[in-house]
Structure formats: structure tokens, C-alpha cells
Amino acid sequence: MAKSLAKKLSNNLDDALDDVMHELKLASESLEEGAEDQFSKASAALTKAAHALAGEVRDRSAKVTKTVTAEAKEHPVAAATALAVAAAALVGLVVAARRSKPD
Numbered sequence: 001m002a003k004s005l006a007k008k009l010s011n012n013l014d015d016a017l018d019d020v021m022h023e024l025k026l027a028s029e030s031l032e033e034g035a036e037d038q039f040s041k042a043s044a045a046l047t048k049a050a051h052a053l054a055g056e057v058r059d060r061s062a063k064v065t066k067t068v069t070a071e072a073k074e075h076p077v078a079a080a081t082a083l084a085v086a087a088a089a090l091v092g093l094v095v096a097a098r099r100s101k102p103d
Contacts (some may be wrong), residue, residue, distance in 0.1 A: 012052070012056065013049070013053060013054060016045070016046070016048075016049025016050075016053065017049070018090070019045045019049065020042050020046045020049065023037075023038055023039075023041045023042035023045055024039070024042045026038045031085045
């Protein structure tokens with residue numbers, strides 16, 4: 001589920017960025033009086049894409065949070081084990097980062 005969600009969000013972001021790039025390309029090709037209008041359209045497209053992405057992420061993260069909470073309540077031992085493994089992995093990353101840091 002996480003891979004498909006990430007892929008869908010990535011595709012949506014790619015589509016939005018393609019729209020913005022198209023508008024910026026048009027603006028750069030015609031550096032006349034109309035260029036300001038093209039840059040305004042590109043800016044509006046980017047803003048619209050950012051709002052759409054934020055809304056989609058908010059909705060999906062709420063859905064994922066509910067699912068994870070329900071799973072954790074149904075399987076408390078598995079949830080505790082997963083949390084312990086995640087914490088151990090984070091500690092391992094911190095230790096490895098400190099060891100590789102030059103003095």
C-alpha cells in the first residue's frame with residue numbers, strides 16, 4: 001500500500017511539475033510583454049499543484065493513521081515489537097553516523 005501511495009503521489013507531482021515547466025518554457029520562448037503573463041500562469045499552476053498535493057497527502061495520511069491505529073490495537077504485541085525494532089534501527093543509524101563523523 002505504501003509503495004502504491006508513494007508512486008501515485010509521485011505521478012501527481014510529476015504531472016503538476018510538467019504543467020509548470022510547460023508554462024515556464026512558453027514564457028522563456030517569448031520574452032516579450034506576454035512573458036509576465038506566462039510567468040503568472042506558471043506560478044498559479046505551481047500554487048494549485050502544491051495545494052492539491054497538500055490536500056491529497058493530508059487525506060491519505062489521515063487514512064493511514066486510522067489504519068495503523070486499528071492494526072496496533074488489534075495486534076499490540078506485533079506493534080510493540082515493530083516499534084522496538086524501529087527504535088533499535090534509529091539508534092544504530094545514530095551510532096553509525098557518529099562513528100563516521102571525523103573528529
